[in-house]
Amino acid sequence: MPKPSQKVVALVCAAGVGSRMGLSVPKQYMKLGSRPMLVHTVRALSAVERISDLVVVVSPTDAYIDEVIPLLPANVRVLRCGGRERAESVVNGLVAAGFPGDAWVLVHDAARPCLRPGEAGQLIDAVLTDETVSGGILASPVADTVKRTDENRRIVETVPRKALWRAATPQMFRVRELIEALSGDLIGITDEASAMERLGRPVRIVQGRTTNIKVTEPADALLASLILGDTAVVPVRVGQGYDSHRLVEGRPLILGGVTVPFELGLDGHSDSDVLLHAVTDAVLGAAALGDIGQHFPPSDPKWKGADSRILLEAVVALAADKGWKVVNCDATVVAERPKIGPHMPAIRASVARCLGVSEDVVNVKAKTNEKMDAVGRLEGMMAQAVVLMARTEA
Ligand code: MG
Numbered sequence: 001m002p003k004p005s006q007k008v009v010a011l012v013c014a015a016g017v018g019s020r021m022g023l024s025v026p027k028q029y030m031k032l033g034s035r036p037m038l039v040h041t042v043r044a045l046s047a048v049e050r051i052s053d054l055v056v057v058v059s060p061t062d063a064y065i066d067e068v069i070p071l072l073p074a075n076v077r078v079l080r081c082g083g084r085e086r087a088e089s090v091v092n093g094l095v096a097a098g099f100p101g102d103a104w105v106l107v108h109d110a111a112r113p114c115l116r117p118g119e120a121g122q123l124i125d126a127v128l129t130d131e132t133v134s135g136g137i138l139a140s141p142v143a144d145t146v147k148r149t150d151e152n153r154r155i156v157e158t159v160p161r162k163a164l165w166r167a168a169t170p171q172m173f174r175v176r177e178l179i180e181a182l183s184g185d186l187i188g189i190t191d192e193a194s195a196m197e198r199l200g201r202p203v204r205i206v207q208g209r210t211t212n213i214k215v216t217e218p219a220d221a222l223l224a225s226l227i228l229g230d231t232a233v234v235p236v237r238v239g240q241g242y243d244s245h246r247l248v249e250g251r252p253l254i255l256g257g258v259t260v261p262f263e264l265g266l267d268g269h270s271d272s273d274v275l276l277h278a279v280t281d282a283v284l285g286a287a288a289l290g291d292i293g294q295h296f297p298p299s300d301p302k303w304k305g306a307d308s309r310i311l312l313e314a315v316v317a318l319a320a321d322k323g324w325k326v327v328n329c330d331a332t333v334v335a336e337r338p339k340i341g342p343h344m345p346a347i348r349a350s351v352a353r354c355l356g357v358s359e360d361v362v363n364v365k366a367k368t369n370e371k372m373d374a375v376g377r378l379e380g381m382m383a384q385a386v387v388l389m390a391r392t393e394a
Helices: 037-046 065-071 086-097 117-129 175-182 192-198 218-227 274-286 308-321 341-355
Strands: 008-013 051-057 077-079 104-109 135-141 146-149 155-159 165-174 203-207 236-249 253-255 258-260 264-266 324-334 362-367 380-391
Touching: 008 037, 008 086, 037 051, 037 065, 037 104, 037 117, 051 086, 077 086, 086 175, 086 192, 104 117, 104 175, 117 135, 117 165, 117 203, 135 192, 165 175, 165 192, 175 192, 192 203, 236 274, 253 264, 258 341, 274 308, 274 324, 274 341, 274 380, 308 324, 308 341, 324 341, 341 362
Parallel strands: 008 051, 008 104, 051 077, 135 203, 324 362
Antiparallel strands: 104 165, 135 165, 146 155, 236 264, 236 380, 253 258, 324 380
């Protein structure tokens, strides 16, 4: 008897419509970062060395795949033979692909874009080296306590979870055996493995990573983007700000919105609050909204003598409008004189009020410049700030 083939191929099922996501495009085409979900999924599988042939099954009426094909690895074949049910799509795809009946096929779901090539490789190794099984699937242990209920949602039983697994994909079987299993009665069949189990074929579990999630709900898409390391969706941003003003006679000294008694004051178009200007630029920086001069040009008479608290509040509102809120702020004022320490509680409270946050997330430090340079000679003051902001919506 000839030795059975150890050829390994793969099929990505992308014929669904993903109605649960409430999207205008089928979910396999929604963008995760810069690429459609399907591209992430196919690239992960195509990076698995053992897989010699990879096909993607889409619906014959799919209007989006043509735009995505240039983003797929060149050796991937797209087959427009999807059916109404997943099983039908898989069978049609296996037949249309012309895979040898005794080849091994990994069937993978387009909605699992976070698969790591390494875990697919472990599945392949495990199945190829275990002669007692007809195939295998990636799965992860159930971590939650599982309850069974009656029709009134009263708990009937706590199901021991020790032997429970969450089935994922890829799922790996011989092509011919899988076609046979999926061609029978499909009532209660929710994955390829369950069809094989029904025929009494032994299927083994290979523990995969819990990050191989199925994108079903909008929140899953955000999580998937994070798992894929898409920095555009990282929900925090940092911003930095710097400002300096000259010290002159005949002007009040205003720091963080607080008037500090001193014989000199900061010169400039507005109230010249060097600390609030640095903080304002840090907020604008975190939200990628430019700088203070763009929003409040010194050439505009409207801002002459302006209260910088109002400018900062306006910028915080602008950032909020873009979906960013302040997490915390840390700032440093560099001033040779006067001593700022006694005024610090008031300054900190004032900055917090402008930022719309509590005082315990605001820190302001004061330093001298050790008599060095212009600041050290009392010609001016400078301030620096960093602000962390968090996304307010998914
Ligand atoms: Mg300024």
